[in-house]
Every structure is written in C-alpha cells, then in structure tokens.
Amino acid sequence: MSHFDWLSELLARYQDERVLVRRGSARELAPAHLLEIDAEDWGRAAQVAAQFGCRWAGVWAEQHDDSLLISAALAYQGDHLLLRTAVPLAAPRLPSQTPYYPGADRMERHVQDMHGVVFSDHPDPRRWSRHNRWAPDRYPLRKDFSVDNAPLPAAPEQDYSFIQTQGAGAYEIPVGPVHAGIIEPGHFRFQAVGEMVLNLEQRLGYVHKGIEKIAEGRDAHGLARLAGRVSGDSTVHHAWAACMAMERAARITVPPRAQALRAVYAERERIANHLGDIGAICNDVAFAFMWQQFARLRELWLRDNAACCGHRLLMDCIVPGGVARDLSAEQVVRLRSAVDPLRRELAALYPILDDHPSLEDRLATTGVLSAEQAQRLGCLGYVGKASGQDADLRRDHPYAPYDRLHVPSPLFQTGDVEARMQVRMQEVLDSLELLVVLLDTLPDGAVQVPWQAPAAGSEGLGLVEGWRGEILSYVRFGADGRIARYFPRDPSWFNWPALELLIHGNIVPDFPVCNKSVNGSYSGHDL
Amino acid sequence: MLRILNKIRQTGLITEDLPRDVVLEQVGAQLRAGIARQFQGSLAIRQVDAGSCNACELEIHALNNGYYDIERYGVHFVASPRHADVLLVTGPVSVHMETALLRTYEATPAPRLVIAAGDCAACGGEFGCSYASRGAVSNVIPVDAVIPGCPPTPLALMQGLLQVLEET
Numbered sequence A: 001m002s003h004f005d006w007l008s009e010l011l012a013r014y015q016d017e018r019v020l021v022r023r024g025s026a027r028e029l030a031p032a033h034l035l036e037i038d039a040e041d042w043g044r045a046a047q048v049a050a051q052f053g054c055r056w057a058g059v060w061a062e063q064h065d066d067s068l069l070i071s072a073a074l075a076y077q078g079d080h081l082l083l084r085t086a087v088p089l090a091a092p093r094l095p096s097q098t099p100y101y102p103g104a105d106r107m108e109r110h111v112q113d114m115h116g117v118v119f120s121d122h123p124d125p126r127r128w129s130r131h132n133r134w135a136p137d138r139y140p141l142r143k144d145f146s147v148d149n150a151p152l153p154a155a156p157e158q159d160y161s162f163i164q165t166q167g168a169g170a171y172e173i174p175v176g177p178v179h180a181g182i183i184e185p186g187h188f189r190f191q192a193v194g195e196m197v198l199n200l201e202q203r204l205g206y207v208h209k210g211i212e213k214i215a216e217g218r219d220a221h222g223l224a225r226l227a228g229r230v231s232g233d234s235t236v237h238h239a240w241a242a243c244m245a246m247e248r249a250a251r252i253t254v255p256p257r258a259q260a261l262r263a264v265y266a267e268r269e270r271i272a273n274h275l276g277d278i279g280a281i282c283n284d285v286a287f288a289f290m291w292q293q294f295a296r297l298r299e300l301w302l303r304d305n306a307a308c309c310g311h312r313l314l315m316d317c318i319v320p321g322g323v324a325r326d327l328s329a330e331q332v333v334r335l336r337s338a339v340d341p342l343r344r345e346l347a348a349l350y351p352i353l354d355d356h357p358s359l360e361d362r363l364a365t366t367g368v369l370s371a372e373q374a375q376r377l378g379c380l381g382y383v384g385k386a387s388g389q390d391a392d393l394r395r396d397h398p399y400a401p402y403d404r405l406h407v408p409s410p411l412f413q414t415g416d417v418e419a420r421m422q423v424r425m426q427e428v429l430d431s432l433e434l435l436v437v438l439l440d441t442l443p444d445g446a447v448q449v450p451w452q453a454p455a456a457g458s459e460g461l462g463l464v465e466g467w468r469g470e471i472l473s474y475v476r477f478g479a480d481g482r483i484a485r486y487f488p489r490d491p492s493w494f495n496w497p498a499l500e501l502l503i504h505g506n507i508v509p510d511f512p513v514c515n516k517s518v519n520g521s522y523s524g525h526d527l
Numbered sequence B: 001m002l003r004i005l006n007k008i009r010q011t012g013l014i015t016e017d018l019p020r021d022v023v024l025e026q027v028g029a030q031l032r033a034g035i036a037r038q039f040q041g042s043l044a045i046r047q048v049d050a051g052s053c054n055a056c057e058l059e060i061h062a063l064n065n066g067y068y069d070i071e072r073y074g075v076h077f078v079a080s081p082r083h084a085d086v087l088l089v090t091g092p093v094s095v096h097m098e099t100a101l102l103r104t105y106e107a108t109p110a111p112r113l114v115i116a117a118g119d120c121a122a123c124g125g126e127f128g129c130s131y132a133s134r135g136a137v138s139n140v141i142p143v144d145a146v147i148p149g150c151p152p153t154p155l156a157l158m159q160g161l162l163q164v165l166e167e168t
C-alpha cells in the first residue's frame, strides 16, 4: 500500500458531490496533501470525508490582512490531508464541520473565541476557551489584539450555561477548577442519581495562558522552548512536532544521529509516563503496592534521564536542526543497560496486574468507550487503541528514524479502564524493544545542523506519535525568521470528550480511575 | 498474594538506602526539625496549579515516591485549603485561574505560607505576563518564598521547603 493511493477516490467523490477543489498541492505541506476549497463547501467537504471514513484531526485559523485562512486536517490510513479556505475578516462565517465530526466541536469553538469565526450550524456555539476575561467581541489571535492587552477584572466564571438535570433524586456535583489532588485545574459538573453518573460536562480552559499568541514573534529556538512547555509531560513530543514543522518549512534535514536521539528521548518519555500512569491507575483503586512499585521504577528512569540527557523530564533536549547535546559512549551504555533490569521488574509485576482479582473487579468493564464512540470522536493513542482504533503514526506514516524500525502497536476492543491500562503495559515493552534497537544502532555523526530561517510565508506541519497519541503542529514563518503562527494540537482535544461519554452509568467513586485511565492534558488543550 | 509479598520483600525498604545519599538525608533531617519546631511536627500543603504546564506537578508528585517519601518528615498534601498551612503554587497565574487562586488563598486559615514553585510561579517563566497570564504568583497573592527550577527537582523542592521554615 502506498501513501495517498486512496486520494483519487476521495477526489472523485468530491466531484460527484460538487465540492470544488480549486487547487491541490502535495508539496507545500508535505507529507500532508493540501486541498483548497470554497468556504461554502466547508461543511459538505467534511460530510463527504466522514462518509469516506476519514478521521478529523484539527482546525485552526490565521489572519492574512483582511481575511482569515482556515485549515482543517483529515487523516486516512496514516496520511494527512489539509482542507483550506478563506473567509473575509469583516464577515467570517463558515459552515461547521461538527455535525459530521463531533470531535470538531470544541476546537471550532476555540477558533470562534480566538479568531471570531462564526460557525453556522454549530450545534453548541457557547464560548469555550474564553472565560470572562476578554470581551466577547475581542479576539486574541487577530492582529489588532495586542499580546499585552489588559484582561477584564477578575470575576468568577458564572454565566456559562451548564446542562441541567431535573427530576426526583437527581443532584449535581460541581468539582474544580481546584481539584483535591496534585493535578491540573478544570471544572467537572456531574449529574447523578444515587451513586450513578447520569451526565458529566467538562468546562476546561482554566490554564489558557495564550501560548499561540506569545509564540508570535519568537525565533525558532524560542518556539522550541515554548513548545516544550505546551504540556509538561509531553515536552519531548511537542518540541519534536514543533521542530519538525519548522524544519519542513525551512527544508532542513536533521542528521541521522539526531533523529535517532530524538526517538530515544521520545520512547523514554513514553515509558516514563506509562509507568506513572499504570501506578496511578492502581492507586485510584487503592492498590498502593503497585503505585509505589511503579513510582519507584519511574523515579529510577527519570534519574537516568538526568544523568545522561541533562534533565529529568528531557526538557529542551530537542532544538531546531537536531538535539541540544550528544550522548557519550558511556551514557549510551548506561541507558542501554537500564533496559534489562526494567524488563525483569516488569516481568515480576505484570503477572500480578494481569490476574489480581480485586484489580480486575475495579478495572474490567469500568468506563467503557465503544469502538463506534472512539471512531466518531477521533480518539487517539491509548484511548483509541483500547477501543479498536488501530492508528500509530510511527507505523502508519513513519517519520525518521521510525522508517527503519518495526513498530508494533497494541490493539484492544473492550474499551474499558483495564484495556487502557493494558495498552500502556504493552507499549512500555514495545518502547523498550525500540530503545534497544535505537541505542544499538546509533548512527555516528553530527547531532545538529545550523538553523537557517526560511523566507517569510513558509509553512510546515509536524506530525509525531506522542505518548498520548498523534500530535499535530502547524508553523508559519513571518519576516526575519520570526514565527507568525503556531498551533499545537494535542491528542487531548479528542480524548477529553471521550471521558464525558465513557463515564455514563458508572458510579461517582469510579470517576478518578476513569479520568486517570484517559489522562487528558489540561495545559496541552487549554493552550 | 505470595507474589506481592515476594516483590515487597525483594524491593525492601528503599527509603532506608537514603543515608548513603548524604544531601537528601541532611535536608530531610533539617526539614523534620523545622517542622517539629514550627508546625507541631506536621506540615499540611495544599498544592494549587494556577496555570502550569504540568511538569511542576509531576515533580511534586515524585515527593511521594519511596525515594523521597516526604511524609516521613511530617509533610503531607491535603485536599482542602482549610486544612493547609502552606499553599504550594505552580505556574504563571493564568487569568482564568486568578479568581480560583484568590479564593483558595482566602480559604486557607492564617498563619499561612505561600510558596511559589517553579520559574513560572517565581517570575512568569516562559509565559510571562500577557492578556492571558498574570505571570508571577506574587502579582496575585503575597508570596513568602520561591523555589526556582523548570521544573524544580524533588530535591530542590525539599530544600526549598526547608529554607522557608528556616526563614520564617
């Protein structure tokens, strides 16, 4: 199967449905294929794509003089397609794609709040990223909005109309934004009867800190640093996606050794987070033994990061053009020799996880997300893989160095908390295998090429398989090598709404473990 | 069950290995003494993420793993600000979290200490001040001490706590 061999069929469908593709380009945003269409066709283009079986992968806008350029990403068999259209700034209306792709709901509302695009037919046009600190008719990502505009006076976020329940015995539990643990802030509104959850509504956006706006005007290295702080647990993958986007825009090829080191960092990040999550899931059902065991393994893993890569969480290791520093021969040996001890530890712990009755009792059949729900929302990473969505960019559209590696990807159908934990368990083993190959076959040579900024207007797309799933980053350069637009799309955009669905019919005390099994990023989503 | 007991036996008490780690042991002993002197042996911390990237939280979490086991010094994390002696605040304060942070502060009984953990909380860090961010925690509530780092390591967090106890 070669890439994009399905595209002609989709284009034929567009022709049948009279969706006019005004221009196509396979080059500008490679490896994605760009299709320019008319604004009035925006909704129908999504409808046809949904019927065709494409996954919806994101939408963002950028201002060019007196028009707004809107791009939406679609994916099919690991290939990405970019639909693009323009609307006038004075009347920025566009048909919504949410009726065909429920996963588009919040991101369209984000574009509405940040750029002032009105999505007609949107089933839920309430504000999303905007709370009440800038005026409804001001749009932070427009050019006339200064990054240091003073916010409106602080006031509680009270006038957001949550879904209500009525009826005997139904009651409401508001939670957050400040939660009861060491955890990011967000608001959850439960309606319950007795112990059972009837409905959950999320209200996020509390950690919106203007990442897209403060990215503007940075140089490439400044953007990489910022990207590494979009979501702290995904610092490697967000930095990689941003650098990949910038390097594609600048037509820079990263040396093979740097590519391999990036993957070493990436797989180490995946393992560290999965270890933490497996332990935390166990902790949420009071299996403290496992929590402490996995916290211990994670700590040892992070200490190796600090000793060999200079940072426990690997921040700022990836820079435009390569990686910040090389690994010495001794450091390679140290990282390589940490693999087998971890495997032995897991060989002792996994069998306990697999058949401990009280764990099984709490995790199996809890928080079920059906394959159909996961597919409709476009769920990614372990949330998708636990619910029958077989997608992994490292395998489906491999980027260097995965193009020379065999990447297995676990797949489960039950969609419950247990399956989401099992995906993590298997991915730890798979990543260890990848690490062995990467470290044993580390190419010689430079770890960086000099950064050379591209011409104004150049754009690029970064696509990596983060530990939570696919990350898509869009970058456009302005004058003097400065960033004109940066949009990082974390997989959490699609996995957060899954939590609203999979909690239905579960008991309130199971919410923490359901939430942890999804582990959406607040920061990566709120931007 | 046997497998669990076996694993526990094999793992042993990893915290007992700490005396070999001289720095950590010294920090721990001083911390325990400071807490005994000023907080009757128990220091309750309410952590508030006011806009962080979440990496600061990951390292604060690590304080509870077996290696640091900060509870043995009498430090514990509590769910309600009403039970807290210390607010441990991370992140630049996003404007959307400003009200929640103020309310959490007001709900914390005096005498209370506020520690700003991480570069963002200390000075705004990579995010600074903008339409969406108030920057340093001290721009919103009075701060007694800062612990720099991006993120501060668990050891730096313990040292930072110690310093606060010494200075107040």
Ligand code: SF4
Residues within 6 Å of the ligand: A229, A232, B051, B052, B053, B054, B055, B056, B090, B091, B092, B117, B118, B119, B120, B121, B125, B126, B149, B150, B151, B152
């Ligand atoms: S100090 Fe660093 S790690 Fe902490 S919230 Fe800020 S960017 Fe994240």
